[in-house]
Amino acid sequence: MTTGTMNTEPMTSAAALTTDSIARPTTFMHTLTSEWVKLITLRSTFITMGAGVVLSVVMTAVVTLAVGSTWDGWSAERQAQFAPVLMTMSGNVILLIAASVFGALAVASEYSSGMIRLTLTATPRRGQVLLAKLLLVSGITLVLGVITTVAMFLVGQAVLESYGIPMGGLGDSGVQRLVLGLGVATPLFPVFGVALGVILRSTAGAITAVMGMLWLPQVFGELLPAGPQKLFRFAPQSGADSLTVAHFAESPLYSDPALGVAIVVVWLVAFVGAAYFLLKRRDA
């Protein structure tokens, strides 16, 4: 490339290298700041999460417009079955995909490039690195998740009400449970993405695996007969949905909320635990 712009000899004198900064022990705050800088200095972060947020709201707008514009042609029976609040959350799946990819990339891209060695040299306390990544990925996807679900609801509500379709507002506790619940649940799959990034050490592998976890229960759940279908109650998404969606819709995939919490916690502990164990144990 442009070697011409570089100097031939090290320019600075010996003295200039010596810094006045005193060597202080590195702390968790350093690791957290470092990981934050990593995330905000990559365009992929903004593209992935920006696209996720925008497309989710657009998806909700499109779906609710489609419903609204055809509403008068719907049979009374279908109109009665329609759950408008649930419909406003149509875009949530796009948010989940984007957030999961973001989580997977946060770690797996370091393995793909080999940069993980630099990370673990800078911060040899590996648990600290994993914790910082988990906190930041969860925090970012939580905030963006709540913003997105609320935005989806408000956009969907505005569209549906403009067609005269009545629905509850954000003041209703049931609506809050759905909208805020889905928002708060957003970090679940990104956390799996982080864990799978550590476990699989490959971008393609981590993204594929987290997508499989997200989709397989839904896809196969619909195809299977009722007996084996019930097994998918124990899928992480089903567990989470038991807390957020179950009061609006019925499905053999939902459990009661307490079991839902247990299902989610067991999955989280298993994946994060496996990631921690492997990160500590394996050669980088």
Added chain:
Amino acid sequence: MIELRNLSKRYGDTVAVDDLSFTIAPGRVTGFLGPNGAGKSTTMRMILGLDAPSSGEVTVNGRPYGRLPAPMNEIGALLDPKAIHGGRTAYNHLRWIAEAGGFPRTRIEAVLDLVGLTDVAGRKAGGFSLGMSQRLGIATALLGDPRILLFDEPVNGLDPEGIRWIRSLLQRLAAEGRTVFVSSHLMSEMEETADHIVVIGRGRLIADTSIADFTQRSASSHVRVSSPRGVELAPLLEQAGGTVNVADGVLIVTGLDAALIGRVAAQHQIEVHELSTRRASLEAAFMELTQDSLDYQGGTPDATVAETARALAGTGTRS
């Protein structure tokens, strides 16, 4: 100070590093020599706590790397300069590392300046040439202003200008009293820069010696002198302290250097047609050196030593 004690690394049946014990003394350049695949990088990764030893231990300033309270202030490393995220600018790449160590922004500017990347700091590192990436890697290693530096094959794949730059930097760093541990698979790269060399082959220690000792052996050389008055010159050179053998009318002189021989000839106004220093081959010097260290190494097979010597002398294939 880096200390390795009976350090070994096995991957299944393969032994990558085999019972290595040596000390990297402070304040000098130690060359870490071995053919490709000898275990140099594995050893360096174990020093940095990236790979766990199968047995034995390695400490940096008395502690395992993972127990250093501020590791980047004590030791800086350049492993694979291309193993970074190409989407970040050089500046932002240094920024996350600086944050991890709690270093101020002024350090980033200082190291960018030191390696001559200030002008391209805002460019994405993915577009950097290998030479520029090496400089960025060196900047990374210097961020914490550590007293110990560890560079894995820093001149690999560089053009002559880049090689000169790295050599001059290494010497400068050592002149500041820093400990520099630098690996290479070619002996010739170390002759000018290193004060001390540690040689490994197939994961085992082959030699741990000063470069002076090594060059002395490789200087077990002779000077070829051809002169129409060789018969007169030979006794004069012997008087001056040399040993002279005559082969095919050419004087083979040992124990005197070319300058002295030339002076003797000039003093006696003897015409000289050829005056050339022939060094013992690097490989031969190396073999001689390792033959001695074999005694205390106790049992590194001759074949491994010979193979290592050949590879380091550059007669093998270069990667």
